[in-house]
Amino acid sequence: MSDFSDYKGTWVFLEVKDGEIVPVSLELLGAGRQLADKRTTQLAGVLVGHNVTPLAKKAFEYGADVVYVYDAPIYRHYRTETYMRAILACVEKHKPEILLYGATSTGKDLASAVATDLPTGLTADTTQLDVEADTGLLLASRPAFGGNIMATILCKKYRPQMATVRAKVMKPLAREPGRAGTVIEESIPLEEADIRTKVLEIVRATTHRVRIDEADIIVAGGKGLGGPAGFQLIHRLAETIGAAVGASRDVVEAGWVEHHHQVGQTGVTVTPKIYFAIGISGAIQHIVGMQNSGLIIAINKDPNAAIFQCCHYGIVGDALAIVPLLIEAFKTALTKGELADAGKV
Structure with missing residues (x-):
């Protein structure tokens, strides 16, 4: 057994975008x-960027005990090489047991x-995390084989144990205003001339989807x-209730x-707050993408469909017959003012 007592x-890793820590980092x-x-150990954040030191306050309010900060103009824009060198230096100096990225x-x-x-290794797109209290072994789970099974990945021989974690599968702690921690300012000798890539221009996407x-x-x-024609019912119901x-x-x-509609x-x-799963069987790869919804309503003609194992309300029947009835019922309720806004659906 390897000796990991130093870790x-x-x-x-506290990712920053437009001057703010991104939500997945808070999660x-x-x-x-x-x-x-x-593990009765500390939780630390790592901030890399320019003028990012004040963001440590927010990290403390969301649970961090310590924040390591690399704050310099060379980190103004994300580049693999500059950020990688900062993370490597911090890891080699302070030796974390576990390192998570969004x-x-x-x-x-x-x-x-x-x-x-x-x-060391890296578990990608993790959806569940746990740790063995006595050994410190990270249990990083994710769907595998096309989403048909859940696999738990272990890194037994190396440290730190690393994983990327999907957004919205974890929940942030309630913000604790005024909570404080320790800021440790770090730096490494890094000059612009040492970096092979340059950021010439930032181009923002102009499409609004x-x-x-x-x-x-x-x-x-x-x-x-059944097909594209049947799927139009989804569009009609969504339009009716503002979804x-x-x-x-x-x-x-x-x-x-289009792909940007895909959940999973x-x-x-x-x-x-509300998720309608209509004509969806409930494969693991889909469920991991929506299982934390506030209220899940499933409609499927197969009473044994896996989706019924994770929903709050289920309707067994033909979606092509049921959805039109729902559309009319919602239209009537909206007309009568019984649904003041979509959030009350």
Whole structure:
């Protein structure tokens, strides 16, 4: 058995966008707090950027005990090499037991780059985290084999143990205003001339598409709707109650709707107040993307469909017959003023 006694604590890479810590990093502080408490160790955040030191206050309010800060103009824009060097230096100096990143484009890029340099592994797109209290072994679980099973990945021989975690599968702690911690300012000798890439211009996307991960209500449809014509019922119901449209992977792969509507392991993770799962069987890869919704309502003609195991209300029947009735019922209720706003659906 390897000696990992020098490695202590759970760390979270605190990703910053537009001057704020991104939500998934706050979610990871909540998850990291549980892991650190189970091991009776500290929870630390790592901030890399320019003029980011004041953000440590927010990290403390969401659970961090310590924040390591690399604050310099060279980190103004994310570049793999600059951020990787900062993380490597911090890891080699302070030796964390666990290091978590959000599974964003930045988090995935950075984590994989760090993993290629450190003698350790990386579990990608994790949806569940736990730790063995006595050994410190991280239990990082994620759907595998096309979402048909859940696999728990272990890193027994190396430290730190690293994982990227999907947004919205963990919950942040309630903010504790005034909570304080320790800021440790770090630096490494790094000059612009040492970096092979330069940021010449930041181009923002100009397309405005619905962000289903921000919707309060989602109406999602699956292959049980039979085809594109049947899927139009999803659009009609969503329009009636002011909801966003979601879809299963099968529907997207069949070309009924665009990929940005896909909910699940290979799509978007969502946590709306209300989630309608219509004609969706309930494959693991879909369930992990919506299981934390406030209220889940499922409609499926198969009484044994897996979706009924994770819903709050289930209707067994033909969605093509049931959804039109729901649309008319909601229209009537809205006309009578019984539903003052979509949030009361």
